[in-house]
Amino acid sequence: MRPQRGAQLESVGVPTIGATDVLVRVRAASICGTDLHIYGWDRWSASRIHPPLTFGHEFCGVVEKVGDEVTTIRSGDFVTAEMHVNCGHCRPCRMGQPHVCQNVKILGIDADGCFAEFVRIPARNVWKVDPAIPEHYAAIMDPLGNAVHTALAGEIAGLNVLVTGAGPIGLMSIAVARASGCATLFATEVNAHRRELAKKMGADEALDPSQGDVVKHVLDATDGAGVDVMLEMSGHPDAIHKGFQMLRPGGRASLLGIPKDPVTLDLVNDVIFKGATVQGIYGRRMFETWVQMTELLRHGRLNLEPLFKERMPLEKFDDAFALLESGQAGKVLFYPNGSAK
Amino acid sequence: MRPQRGAQLESVGVPTIGATDVLVRVRAASICGTDLHIYGWDRWSASRIHPPLTFGHEFCGVVEKVGDEVTTIRSGDFVTAEMHVNCGHCRPCRMGQPHVCQNVKILGIDADGCFAEFVRIPARNVWKVDPAIPEHYAAIMDPLGNAVHTALAGEIAGLNVLVTGAGPIGLMSIAVARASGCATLFATEVNAHRRELAKKMGADEALDPSQGDVVKHVLDATDGAGVDVMLEMSGHPDAIHKGFQMLRPGGRASLLGIPKDPVTLDLVNDVIFKGATVQGIYGRRMFETWVQMTELLRHGRLNLEPLFKERMPLEKFDDAFALLESGQAGKVLFYPNGSAK
Amino acid sequence: MRPQRGAQLESVGVPTIGATDVLVRVRAASICGTDLHIYGWDRWSASRIHPPLTFGHEFCGVVEKVGDEVTTIRSGDFVTAEMHVNCGHCRPCRMGQPHVCQNVKILGIDADGCFAEFVRIPARNVWKVDPAIPEHYAAIMDPLGNAVHTALAGEIAGLNVLVTGAGPIGLMSIAVARASGCATLFATEVNAHRRELAKKMGADEALDPSQGDVVKHVLDATDGAGVDVMLEMSGHPDAIHKGFQMLRPGGRASLLGIPKDPVTLDLVNDVIFKGATVQGIYGRRMFETWVQMTELLRHGRLNLEPLFKERMPLEKFDDAFALLESGQAGKVLFYPNGSAK
Amino acid sequence: MRPQRGAQLESVGVPTIGATDVLVRVRAASICGTDLHIYGWDRWSASRIHPPLTFGHEFCGVVEKVGDEVTTIRSGDFVTAEMHVNCGHCRPCRMGQPHVCQNVKILGIDADGCFAEFVRIPARNVWKVDPAIPEHYAAIMDPLGNAVHTALAGEIAGLNVLVTGAGPIGLMSIAVARASGCATLFATEVNAHRRELAKKMGADEALDPSQGDVVKHVLDATDGAGVDVMLEMSGHPDAIHKGFQMLRPGGRASLLGIPKDPVTLDLVNDVIFKGATVQGIYGRRMFETWVQMTELLRHGRLNLEPLFKERMPLEKFDDAFALLESGQAGKVLFYPNGSAK
Numbered sequence A, B, C, D: 001m002r003p004q005r006g007a008q009l010e011s012v013g014v015p016t017i018g019a020t021d022v023l024v025r026v027r028a029a030s031i032c033g034t035d036l037h038i039y040g041w042d043r044w045s046a047s048r049i050h051p052p053l054t055f056g057h058e059f060c061g062v063v064e065k066v067g068d069e070v071t072t073i074r075s076g077d078f079v080t081a082e083m084h085v086n087c088g089h090c091r092p093c094r095m096g097q098p099h100v101c102q103n104v105k106i107l108g109i110d111a112d113g114c115f116a117e118f119v120r121i122p123a124r125n126v127w128k129v130d131p132a133i134p135e136h137y138a139a140i141m142d143p144l145g146n147a148v149h150t151a152l153a154g155e156i157a158g159l160n161v162l163v164t165g166a167g168p169i170g171l172m173s174i175a176v177a178r179a180s181g182c183a184t185l186f187a188t189e190v191n192a193h194r195r196e197l198a199k200k201m202g203a204d205e206a207l208d209p210s211q212g213d214v215v216k217h218v219l220d221a222t223d224g225a226g227v228d229v230m231l232e233m234s235g236h237p238d239a240i241h242k243g244f245q246m247l248r249p250g251g252r253a254s255l256l257g258i259p260k261d262p263v264t265l266d267l268v269n270d271v272i273f274k275g276a277t278v279q280g281i282y283g284r285r286m287f288e289t290w291v292q293m294t295e296l297l298r299h300g301r302l303n304l305e306p307l308f309k310e311r312m313p314l315e316k317f318d319d320a321f322a323l324l325e326s327g328q329a330g331k332v333l334f335y336p337n338g339s340a341k
Helices: A033-040 A043-048 A141-151 A168-179 A192-201 A214-221 A237-246 A267-272 A288-298 A314-325 B033-040 B043-048 B141-151 B168-179 B192-201 B214-221 B237-246 B267-272 B288-298 B314-325 C033-040 C043-048 C141-151 C168-179 C192-201 C214-221 C237-246 C267-272 C288-298 C314-325 D033-040 D043-048 D141-151 D168-179 D192-201 D214-221 D237-246 D267-272 D288-298 D314-325
Strands: A021-030 A058-066 A078-081 A118-122 A126-128 A161-164 A185-188 A205-207 A227-232 A247-255 A263-265 A277-280 A308-313 A331-335 B021-030 B058-066 B078-081 B118-122 B126-128 B161-164 B185-188 B205-207 B227-232 B247-255 B263-265 B277-280 B308-313 B331-335 C021-030 C058-066 C078-081 C118-122 C126-128 C161-164 C185-188 C205-207 C227-232 C247-255 C263-265 C277-280 C308-313 C331-335 D021-030 D058-066 D078-081 D118-122 D126-128 D161-164 D185-188 D205-207 D227-232 D247-255 D263-265 D277-280 D308-313 D331-335
Touching: A021 A078, A033 A043, A033 A314, A058 A118, A058 A141, A141 A168, A141 A288, A161 A168, A161 A237, A168 A185, A168 A192, A168 A227, A185 A192, A185 A214, A185 A237, A192 A205, A205 A214, A214 A237, A227 A237, A237 A247, A237 A263, A237 A267, A247 C267, A263 A267, A267 C247, A267 C277, A277 C267, A308 A314, A314 A331, B021 B078, B033 B043, B033 B314, B058 B118, B058 B141, B141 B168, B141 B288, B161 B168, B161 B237, B168 B185, B168 B192, B168 B227, B185 B192, B185 B214, B185 B237, B192 B205, B205 B214, B214 B237, B227 B237, B237 B247, B237 B263, B237 B267, B247 D267, B263 B267, B267 D247, B267 D277, B277 D267, B308 B314, B314 B331, C021 C078, C033 C043, C033 C314, C058 C118, C058 C141, C141 C168, C141 C288, C161 C168, C161 C237, C168 C185, C168 C192, C168 C227, C185 C192, C185 C214, C185 C237, C192 C205, C205 C214, C214 C237, C227 C237, C237 C247, C237 C263, C237 C267, C263 C267, C308 C314, C314 C331, D021 D078, D033 D043, D033 D314, D058 D118, D058 D141, D141 D168, D141 D288, D161 D168, D161 D237, D168 D185, D168 D192, D168 D227, D185 D192, D185 D214, D185 D237, D192 D205, D205 D214, D214 D237, D227 D237, D237 D247, D237 D263, D237 D267, D263 D267, D308 D314, D314 D331
Parallel strands: A161 A185, A161 A227, A185 A205, A227 A247, A247 A277, A308 A331, B161 B185, B161 B227, B185 B205, B227 B247, B247 B277, B308 B331, C161 C185, C161 C227, C185 C205, C227 C247, C247 C277, C308 C331, D161 D185, D161 D227, D185 D205, D227 D247, D247 D277, D308 D331
Antiparallel strands: A021 A058, A021 A118, A021 A331, A058 A078, A078 A126, A263 C263, A277 C277, B021 B058, B021 B118, B021 B331, B058 B078, B078 B126, B263 D263, B277 D277, C021 C058, C021 C118, C021 C331, C058 C078, C078 C126, D021 D058, D021 D118, D021 D331, D058 D078, D078 D126
């Protein structure tokens, strides 16, 4: 890709791997919202991305080759990967929080990623996929991990939950919360199609925050208390404002959605007097989230089928980005090494 | 009852209530293992119980009358109760742990309980039952609360769980763990009928620890790691020993079952080198457990039907105790104020 | 007091007490920032306070009389009190979070308080003062409890701490953090006198955020990581902004200071990408905070002497409020029943 | 060393290092209780140790050389090390608990250690020592880390603490608990000299459990409640039994001491009915414990001087082991590369 809107399909060599690396032949790759930003070449992309770069960081594939010192992964293993490569020696890494490493290098952003036939990954970031997990699910474990991280960042069984924003990760978080024993699950989402999906994924109520007083509705439905847990998946200021108003005193707000601009918060009433706990959520716990996600998937606890849309060869990438830029929810899968099963 | 084996049905006056008390007309009452001890008049009973006493502490009913200062409960409310009445001023109470109050008074043990037409309860211990919860479930919220307390005393979603002992509370804990998103759920139980029930309640595998090497089996099934969470519901030393051997390093062991005698533990290998967390579980969190349990029940997340056995009038108490003393699992319900619906 | 700026000293009867109340003869009372708002009759006061009202909620005194059902408090006991009276039945109360009760009634705000010779308090809110605690310390356990609650709302031993704002509670939080084994303690405060006090209370560095780049300074002093824990005690937007910039990824921000207006936050960089945990802090844990505070005080772990300023008879209240409105830090004590020892 | 009691000083080559290793010239080494077991060649040693082996795992030194891929450590750095080398891919490692790795390899036990002029260590296990930390403290960060891990495995500020057993790590844990704001600190220890040391390290009371009723004494001193936190550092069954009796309901028991044999526990009264949390403590959190320990040391919060006994050249190892086998508490330091400063 070049430092401008769009992307190009080019022929590059197969990556060479070091002693502790793994080379993976990509089976299926999926487009993240971040990839849309890169494709659109927005301000953030211009400041962070250094072309030429193979982008893409959601995928699954088969190990083609492993470095000399790699003992736990073998050729032929079906894998995906944690694409955030942490440094191991900064204070967050040393404090057991590698997911917020200060020197993180993200494959597909800071180095070559997976929209290609082959991708090179450090062995310790490779995750073997349980055979019970279907291929198309394996391709989206990166964003599913965001959802699992957010939903399970605190207690959830027997608690009332609000999910603000029903984009792909918001939808996944609904499935995770439901599978984890949440009580009433409210979703708010302005897009009618996504509200339909939210209900399919397990929301008890999918509310349109642009119509009527959703805050009053949720407070009334919870005996005036508000929800115990708020999963903020939209990044939209209105959703954040209303979400905090719907959160009960002493509740948990876990924020994953990325607001474009700074957000003005009524800290006194929404956080301080409420004694709320607000968590910033980034990436996936390494590797607690991967363990929990694997278990939920291999036991069939998560039905993610409603999320999947188009499957297409990598060559049709412009169609794929156009489709997603049109605002349609759901995951589009690429198959760089041949057609989908 | 008298200081000897057995019990008597006697006519006693309707309890008088104080300004902060509530009088409840008992609809259905259920027999706890503790009641069996009292009926059997074992050493513990002889030291703790001061007859005459109306025993029984699992029930639901309708409020008949409330004290002058009671504002949150009204006549006609359908209720059950937390029968552990805490003092409010000991150090555990002051530290947010009223469930282990040093001066607890248990209704049905230290004061009159619910095997009667009427029971008197302090208003703050009365729990209004959500209308979506069926009557027979409302009658067993006390032991179900033990199960919820045990299962949700730590993370459980996406984790492998072992339940040792499939008596009534063990069986309930299987349902709770399953509803809360646990991964593989192993149960161990010597009684074949209870193993059947364990599977009905949601266990993936119900193993007979007297046959074959269950420890090896569970370790093999978990890639040599062992389970993440052990819920000890049997009180049996063999189950405890094997359970700890099946617990993975860094795992959680939550102990609710009551061993008759002191238990010899291999602390070094089973706890210390493992970095295990062992939790003693007693009663129900007041009232976090009640909130979570109510939500799970009113959303229909727990199918407890396999647990219910006989329903009989209070007069047939001797039959009921005989049935339970025969070792049959399941809950027997009394109806002191008329027949079951 | 009347619905206007200022207050009046008036003769009112001794409060009558109910069966579960305690009557306390006030020994020393202290002025809270909230009292300044009430005295100044700002917008918040006009909306919340219903005169006539005896305000004031920080004090200590001697029990004069107890209600008929009070068994744990006696005449002559030296006491202070938690002045937030919780309802006991809302969802936060039921979830073990009575400090954020939805129906809280605060004595001195919603009902008569302690700027008087006598104050009536429900027995369960009365706190017996350990004899090892000096009288003037006993008078300020309410705000000290805010500081203890904030500092000990997460891990602190061996961690670098930032306290933003060195008003009375900020200063107390410095003493608490220091006594609890914090590593480097940075304080930021624009007022030079308060910076002096911050160092006396135990800050390693007391920085003027209006001079130079304090963010860079703190980042440099922490190897680029930032502090592990931020205690926000100022309520000032600049302090909050800079504080978050000084917080390391994965850190804890505990917010007690009350901003006058909504605050615009760079949620993405300061909270979400950082994986920060932000806690709203209100009141005191009931009564974990009181237990911890009592232990710290009776063991002499907290030197609060630098905080104390004037002591005066209650009659001189106008002088006291004028002194505090002038912006001087420190606590002013009233002695409604005679002169200070 | 050979498969028999005792050890030999032998000339071996300087270890060769791999690309990710570091070679350290040992400055000072210290003897652990485990080393006494190895020297004494007990049953455990015979089963675990495969001679010839250079044992020893507590030390500090100066980096002599680093492997080709090591970027964060340089020649000349003053370092110590976490000698538990974890695998990174077992379930505990993946769950953020590498300190209980199922495939751990301990340098000095499973591979060559530090009782030598040079020791080879994987770079990620090397810990740079802050310049403010004195050399003899740097040499004992391994056992000090055990103490920090144990003391800080839960809340401790403002809480009453019992330390059972005042051997070196028990004594260190007293210093850590004191520095972290504990309330009353009780120590129990049968050896009079160690009781003296316990008081020097900061115990309020050092009790002889073989004289009088220490359980009653501690219960009386805590208003009948018992201590909030028990740090079990002895491994002795009597200490464990009495410790649990002194633990309050809802308290935390953190077990580090290694009992020789299985221990019979009154699980019902000491753990279950008490709602106690019992934690097995092993090794050091990697590397949270190291961060906290470093901060406590470099800020001078821990006075460990009373712990240090003899300093001697490595050649006098037989004298050193004889001294420690005589039951004297304290740390003996070796200087394999020249005399102590």
